Amino acid sequence: MNYKTENIKTINVSKPLKLDCGQTIKDFPLAYETYGKLNELKDNAILVFHALTGDQFVSGINPVTNKEGWWVTAVGPGKAIDTDKYFVICANVIGGCMGSWGPKEIDKKTNEPYGLNFPVITIRDMVKAQEALLNHLGIEKLLCATGGSMGGMQSLEFCTIFPNRTFSAVPIACSTSHSAQNIALNELARQAIMADPVWEKGKYLIKNVQPKNGLAVARMVGHISYLSEKGMQEKFGRKLQEKADYEFSFDADFQVESYLRHQGSAFVERFDANSILYITRAMDYFDLSKHFKGSLTQAFKNQKAKFLVISFSSDWLYTTKENKDIVIALNASGADVSFSEIKTDKGHDSFLVDEPEFLKTLKGFIDSMHIKFKNEKRI
C-alpha cells in the first residue's frame, strides 16, 4: 500500500490485553473515526465494526484514500444510520493496516515491521481491543453494535464479551462460525499471497515492496465470492470489454475479467498483504461457541441486548441458513431477537450497496431501539 496513516485519530491502549493465542499486549495504537455527536444522555452511540478489507472511515470521504467511506450508503446525514441523530464510532481492527496495531507496524524489539512476528489474533481479540475506545469516548452503553460480514461477527462477539454494554445489536450477513467453504476461500487467498516470491515469508516491507501479484489474486477471490451467480450474470454476462469479438488471446476479452483485474490491481494500492493473512485467519478461527464449551446457547446466556439479524437471499458466502442459525441460538437462550431476510440478487455485497429494503429495515430497527433506549435511560 502507498498511503500514509500518520495523521489519523489514534488512541494508545495502555491496559494489558491477553490475546487468545496466550500473548499479552499493551500500549498499542488503535485508530478510529467518529461521525455525528454524542448527546447529553449518551443514548445515541452506535459502534460499527468493519469487514475484512474495511477501515474506520465509514462515511463521507476517506481522508487517506480520498474515496468514499465504505458504508456511505448506510451511514451519514439523513441516512439509515443518521449521523444527524446518532454518534457513530468505528475502529480499525487490530491486525489491520489503517493505523491500528497490525503486521505492518514497527516491532520495537527489532525496529522492523512485525511481518509474521505479529501474533495470530482472533475476532475476540479485535473486539476486546475496542473496549478502551468506548472508555476513552466516555460511553458506558451503546445504542447499537452493528456490522456486516466480519463486522457482524464482531457485533456478536461484542455481545458475548460485554453483555451489558449495548442496548441492541444488528449482525448482518454473517454466521456463528466460519464454514468449510469460507475457510477454503480464505485459504485460497492466503495461498495466493504466500505463493508470491516477493512475499518472502512476510518480510517484504523491509525491502519496501509488496507481493502485488499474489495480493491481487487474493482480492479477486473476494470479489467473486461477494457477488451472486445471478447478480454477476446480470452485471457482466458474457459482455466483451470494448471489442467486437474474441481476440483469441489471454488479454481481458470479457468485462468480468477486466473488472476482476481492476479490482485486484486497485486493492494492492490500499492494503497490506500480511493484514489479509491475519484478518482472514481471525475469521477462520471465529467460532462463537468456542469459549462456551461448544454451546451457542451458553454463549448467549443472560443476553440483554435486543437483536436484529439480517441476511440476503443470494448471499452464498454467509447464507440465510447460517444467519438463521444465529437466530435459533438466540431464541434458544431466551434472547430478544428478530430476523429479516432481504430478497436481492446482489449477493454478500448487498450490505454495502444501495439496497432500499435493507436500509429501510436497518433504519426502522435503530430508530425504534433509540426510543426504547431513551425510555430505559430516563427511568
Add this chain to the structure above:
Amino acid sequence: MNYKTENIKTINVSKPLKLDCGQTIKDFPLAYETYGKLNELKDNAILVFHALTGDQFVSGINPVTNKEGWWVTAVGPGKAIDTDKYFVICANVIGGCMGSWGPKEIDKKTNEPYGLNFPVITIRDMVKAQEALLNHLGIEKLLCATGGSMGGMQSLEFCTIFPNRTFSAVPIACSTSHSAQNIALNELARQAIMADPVWEKGKYLIKNVQPKNGLAVARMVGHISYLSEKGMQEKFGRKLQEKADYEFSFDADFQVESYLRHQGSAFVERFDANSILYITRAMDYFDLSKHFKGSLTQAFKNQKAKFLVISFSSDWLYTTKENKDIVIALNASGADVSFSEIKTDKGHDSFLVDEPEFLKTLKGFIDSMHIKFKNEKRI
C-alpha cells in the same frame, strides 16, 4: 508435470483443420485410448469427452500416472458404461498435455515448446479434431457421445457439428455457454498462474521448470468450485488436521486447508500450467449459439440425436437451471430430449464419484439407446 507421454496411443491428424481463431493446422498428434471391443454391427461405440484436467485414460489404471482412470466409477466391465458390451473411446483434447497437440509440444518452427505461441483454441476445435479418430477407428455413427463438465460441452458441440454421427448424447453437468461466474473462476485460475514469476510469459518449459506455486493455487480454485457448500461442510466442517486446538499460525490447522494444499501440490506433478490457460480459455469462449447467429434453436435444428441431459442439484458451477436451458433449447428445436436432476450434496464432482442414482440413470439410458440403435441398424 513429470510424466513421460511417449508410449501412449496417438494418431497423426493429417487433414487440415481450420481453427476458430483463423489459423489452419495439419499433421498434429491426437492421443487416445479405447476400452472394450467394437462389435461387428458397429453399434456399440461410445465417445467419452474429458473435462478440464482429464485425459484419455477413462477407466482402469492410467498407465502414465499409475492412478485410477478419471471415470472409473462409470466406465469399466459391468459398470454403467459397460466395457464388456460397449467400445469406449476417449481422446486427449488438443490444448491438453497427455500426448495430444498442446502448448507443451515442440513447435517445429522454433524447436522449442509452443508456450504462448500455441493458438487459442475453442471447444469446437477440440471436437473437430476428434473426427479423424472416429474415421481412423472406422466408426461412422456412435451409439452415444457423452461427458461431464467440459466433456458435456464437447458432446453438445459434437451434435451441432456432426448431427448424423451419433445416435444419442448425454451432456452432464454443463451449459450452453459459460456464465460470468464461471469465466470469473477461470480467470482467477489463469491469473494465479500468470502471477507466478516462474511462468515467464509461458516460456518456463525452455528452462525445464513449472510455475508450481501459481498452478497449485489455480487447482485450489477448481477444487473449491467442484464441491457444494453443504458437501464441503459435511466432509470437512471445522475439523482440525491432526491437532487438538488452533496453532495460531499459518500452517494448515483445518482439514479443508490441508486437503486443498494437497490437491494443489499433487496436481503440479501431472499437469502443464499452459494447458490450464488454454483449456480454461476454450471453456470461457464456449457459446453453442455463436455460430448460429445467437440462436440455440438454430444450433439444434434438424438434430437427430436422442438426448439425456443430467444435472446435479448441488452443482453451483453448472446449475440445474443452466442444464435446463439446454433442454429448453432442444425442445424448442423439436429434438428428442429427456432430463434428469440428480438430488445430491456432492456438487459438480457428482459425475466423477460413486453416485448410484446418477450411474443408474446413465446405464438405463445407454442400454435402451443400444437396443433402439441396433434395431435402426438392422432395418
